[in-house]
Amino acid sequence: MMYRIAERVASGKCNALVTGDNIGQVASQTLDNMVVITKAVKIPILRPLLCFDKTETTKLAEEIETFQFSKFHKCCGMTPMKPRTKARLYEVLNAEKSLDIKKMVRNAIKNKKTMRL
Numbered sequence: 001m002m003y004r005i006a007e008r009v010a011s012g013k014c015n016a017l018v019t020g021d022n023i024g025q026v027a028s029q030t031l032d033n034m035v036v037i038t039k040a041v042k043i044p045i046l047r048p049l050l051c052f053d054k055t056e057t058t059k060l061a062e063e064i065e066t067f068q069f070s071k072f073h074k075c076c077g078m079t080p081m082k083p084r085t086k087a088r089l090y091e092v093l094n095a096e097k098s099l100d101i102k103k104m105v106r107n108a109i110k111n112k113k114t115m116r117l
Helices: 002-010 031-038 054-063 067-071 089-096 101-110
Strands: none
Touching (some): 002 101
16 A cells, blocks of 8 residues: 555656565565565565665664654554465455555545655
8 A cells, every 4th residue: 555655646756666675574575575565556666675684774774864763653554463474466456356445545645744854
């Protein structure tokens, strides 16, 4: 969902999304899950930290003064208790049929807050 929202926000202004994805740090960042998540958007996704270890990522975040933002735990309330590490695209697409994705994206954009770095 976050990639869809970011793609809409970036529309016409950016050529790609840049994320802090780091392979294996959390369930959504397994290779299998990143492949499935990426299929939700058309915009290219750049992952410059993909192979960093946690220490390298933390050090870089401190250097560029973004570490304080990682302390916010305002995560999506729809996160499952035991997330899958190997998502299957057909299952995700099937589960999404019951959701009004476009409306959810519109609502998220309408309620977004901008943070200046």
